[in-house]
Amino acid sequence: MQIKDVLFARGSGAFFYDDQAAIMAGAPQDGFRYLGEPVTPGFTSIRVPASSLSIGLVLVDGAVVWGDMMSVQYSGAGGRDPLFDIKQISDLASRVIVPRLLDVDASLYLDAHAKIFEPFECERLPLALEYGVSQALLRAAAYLRRTTMAEVLCTEFNLPLPTCPVPIYCQSGDAREINVDKMILKAVDVLPHGLINSRQKFGVGGQTFMEFVKWVAARTREIGRPGYQPVLHFDVYGWIGQEIGLEPLSIADFISRVADTVPGFELNIESPADFGSTQAQIQNYAKIVSILDSRGSRARIVVDERCNTLEDIRHFAEAKAAHLVQIKTPDVGSIGDTARAVLICKANGVGAYVGGSCTETELSAQASVHVSVATQADVMLAKPGMGVDEAFSIVGNEQNRLLSILSRRGAQTETVG
Template sequence: MSIRIDAVRAVPTVSGFFFDDQRAIKAGATQDGFDYRGDPETEGFRRIREAGEALTVELELSSGATATGDCCAVQYSGAGGRDPLFRADEYRSVVEGVVADRLRGRDAAAFAENATLLEGLTVDGDRLHTAIRYGVSQALLDAAASATGTTMTDVLADVYDVAPATEPIPVFGQSGDERRTNAEKMLLKGVPVLPHGLFNSVEKIGPEGERLLDYVRWLSERAERIDGYDPRFHIDVYGVLGELFGPPYDRAEVVDYFADLRRAAAPYPLQIEGPMDAGSREAQIREMTTLRDGLSDAGVAVDLVADEWCNTFDDVRAFVDAGAADVVQVKTPDLGGVQRSAEAVLACRGTDTRAYLGGTCNETDVSARTCAHVALATRAAQLLAKPGMGFDEGFMIVTNEMRRTLARRGRTADATEVAADD
């Protein structure tokens, strides 16, 4: 007898960081301690920095088990073509209303069918907010794993007919504004990819990019002190280099600066996320392609990571098809259902673009653990340590989830082999 979804419950909860008005910050909002002074500029924000919110979704199954997922949205909600700010109280009725009405009574094991149904739901003709699709799909994946007695990794691998990873996916640590202290932590823990850096203003990068150069040079010097450690550097500049230089991005001034970054990072590989924010997907693809071609022609080995305007599955495909980036960030909350994140990672297979399964510091422990399964199932190139900006907690959550899952899958495989021998 199949296990059914009996009830759906939504509980307003908290996320692991904050919502920030990126437009106001880029416009020069003054940082006041941990807060910002000034008026918000993005619709939906009451202040520039607001406490993050989440909405926990619980599916009660006929087996007596409860499956869980968390609806949450990115730190910079409403920016770069993303859905508006997510207010948990405003969307609770949607989950307990139209979503619950369609899910009750359905087979909990049928993840693909349930996730497809969820993606097609609308309210007043509009698709569900990406955060709702994200959180409910996590609960559906958890329900399918519970109903089939397996892992979320196996459920996804079966849906897409792929072989999951047999080793942990390289984890990418994010430092927040404590970019030196947290980078030191990452170095001591041997994090494979680091440190993000949060270089989201001209003040932090330097009016001529000099502060970013100094930081990358410092990072390389610190990493060289650790024997047998070979990390990859990944710096997010939030489009600010575009403000410093402007197009065309293949001119000598820009290429020379990237060459300076390359020398500062040596001997470690370097990738720069979001070098500019061109204002639209088409413009972003054009400008990133120009920069990537310029770097290639000059022999400057700095990889570019697509972030701004690369939000949906279609966006990911567009950047990959155009050859606009060496790496695309799959920003999990922005794609809606977790199955769409899996599909985005798999869309990079067979191309020269790597898939970074990212997301946001503003997620939760539940969504982070679910993403660890997506990364394992699809063999993503790297996985963001999340939630939060303290580094240690997020690194622990995703690392431990992957290790536990791999151990469980290994024990299951061993048991199957023993049964076959008997």
């Protein structure tokens, strides 16, 4: 077997874990921290520095390949796994995962994947653990085959060698105006996220949010290069439903009004409302999508909360309960399931957005690029962190390097043929 030892290294994520319930309830900000008591189990404060755990696979020739485990920013919210606990994850990985890793053929990615992620004590392994271990396995397979991670996935899923870049979506964090300017000047494909995660940012009746949308469009026209036409994508964290109610028609009416304020732009609205359960989310999002489509609206609905695992994504895609599904990589689990999720979305005519979280690391971000390009997702998130420059550089440069390699590989194949 090609794996002869396993290493662990504690690390940090690129942002913070936040107690979404406490923030939604109105916890005040004091500088960068939030004041008040946490609400979500596992949080010792409302904002906690993100932690990660790296797993390194020592191969027979001494090479070491790594993957990183972590949770998402809003852990424990919307049906997600609880806050990342390094001690608990490290103990489980040492007892359960290490023996399995030492007993698989690491060159056979999906075969190893299936054996290592079998349930333990009749329960699925923590998704953060699956995510990190699957990254390391993918790097091991790529190293052993002398190919890129994208090529491993193309072979395993019988996909053609990709040649096209995947559009990149950046997020602004709370430094909205400065980061929007950065995105426009760098001609980002999709922007700005906006982090509309409180009543203060959404405003009475959504007025503050609507003004921000109009400002982003106007700023794009003002300082963007000629012909620059990004997709405008805003994550409102359920605040449309919170502020104007959970009637699908009312939500669709509000979204239509927002779209009307920015003519000429395609508008993505992520997480317009939280209906309390996955099934209710599917039913009501499908109604909102249907209403917008019947009007020929340029607005599109993006689902995040209540759509976490591969099975969740399958249900949303089959029900046409979103125009675009965020495949939130640490919540989906393994990289293999992220690839499957993209392919499920495509098979059902639904957009696939390979997202993730600001709490991730450069290693997980680079692995996400490979699965995004291999499956030709519709968009991928610039990550990690909540800034623009670093995340856009990490994801964009990795994609450009990958496409350069794949272009050469394709040219070699044509020459041989």
